Amino acid sequence: MLTSSPVQMAEIRFMPGRAGEQRFPAPNAATQCATCPQRAHCLPGELEPRLVRRLDELHFARRRVRAGQKVFHHGDRFAFLYAVRSGTFKASLAAPDGRELVTGFHLPGELLGLDALAAGRHASTASALEDGEVCAIPYRQLMEEVGAGGASVYHGLSRMLSREIVREHHLMLLLGGMNAEERLAAFLMNVSQRMQVRGYSSTEFNLRMSRAEIGSLLGLTVETVSRALSAFQRQGLLRVDRRHISAMDVQRLRQEYAATVQ
């Protein structure tokens, strides 16, 4: 959802010269799943090494996406799934009244477009909250891979689909049964945990999205989000400086707002 620093993140991913930060400093590293720093959290993380090599033979195209640009728009014909390679992305729906409803924020390794399989058209819109890159996975080719005996590719993908369902269950739980501060606490703990998994600090990070976008995800207004953040700061649970969160006391946050995180 957010990175402790955009510069740092870019460095880890795109400067193969920096040994120690990248485990496989192969010359052409960045274009292959096998050597992608996100592979553990991404589709290949679900596959045996043999199949990852096969996946790489598909040569996924990488696409730069500038902040604010869309990866796909709802209604677009579905041809590719997108894996976030770097940056933070926002998935959203158009509400009947025209408003935009955020359904999730996506960090490196996560897939975009899983709701498109149902109807062959994208049901949501994905856009970049900061400059980033996605890998375009041609769905048809991926399926041919399944046909050619790579049934475990299917396993990996369906597990990611299922994971998305679980993620949304948690969001529903939050929307259906928690008050404003519990929602925000759950959100922050979720971000914290996902940052940690990716090797970043769990107590200090940058929110890449606006208060309004957080509110949209959590079913709250901007003002309520802002007030809740201020309240947390007043209680000494964290420090807020614009979009930078620091000194977050995850443990106290958890016990005071007994909320499950993804």
Add this chain to the structure above:
Amino acid sequence: MLTSSPVQMAEIRFMPGRAGEQRFPAPNAATQCATCPQRAHCLPGELEPRLVRRLDELHFARRRVRAGQKVFHHGDRFAFLYAVRSGTFKASLAAPDGRELVTGFHLPGELLGLDALAAGRHASTASALEDGEVCAIPYRQLMEEVGAGGASVYHGLSRMLSREIVREHHLMLLLGGMNAEERLAAFLMNVSQRMQVRGYSSTEFNLRMSRAEIGSLLGLTVETVSRALSAFQRQGLLRVDRRHISAMDVQRLRQEYAATVQ
């Protein structure tokens, strides 16, 4: 979610003698997907006839589930997906504070347990709102089918997973951005539409769940659900008699509560 009448529903499904209501009155009809009245809305609906026959060779076990009984409980080891064959089922999560949070109601043809693929354990609990039957689909065997070249089984299943994601998107949209009456209107229109797809009346049906369960799904209290229903009745949008809804004016409901339905 609900049926225009339990008796009627049972008859259609389990009395092969009643010609005209059942399109394939084969002697042993009920045990085969190929002749199941729900097949169009279920997994086989996504598959070519050849594969449906193959699916049938797996001989899914049917399981009677009495009202109130569980199909599976969250935390259970995942081995089967369940297709609703008859009856109405409720999927729910245990909230951190112990309350039960309903995540959906499931009608014949819909799958239960799709959230279990992610972790190999059921993430939710499914129980029957009335006596009914489910087909237990052994997931491992289904996967072997994919391995043996039935890649379209994969397609069908992933489309159903994706559809579940879309369904939950709509629910989130509802929870995040609508007021009480809009939520209930969206819920009723959703039920109405699903009833219609299954060949029942879209303007008259029985709700199989309590007001509390509807409230849980919609993020509202029992009282609020009750008040909203009364308001609809006062406006002449429908008639309520306990759990029976009749004379529902879908069109007016839609225009007065401009809400998208699944």
Add this chain to the structure above:
DNA sequence: CGTAAGATTGAATTAATTCAAGCTCCGTGG
């Protein structure tokens, strides 16, 4: 027929929204 669970309705309370004002930071152009 009596009881308990579910549903309805009203009144009081509260959490969150809406409305409104002002602040801060950032980029742009004078």
Add this chain to the structure above:
DNA sequence: CCACGGAGCTTGAATTAATTCAATCTTACG
């Protein structure tokens, strides 16, 4: 370089929608 302007954020006060509390009613079921 600094001022200007706007977007995003914060804070306060008023309003409102929904919850909570409470009482009553209905009906399904033993």
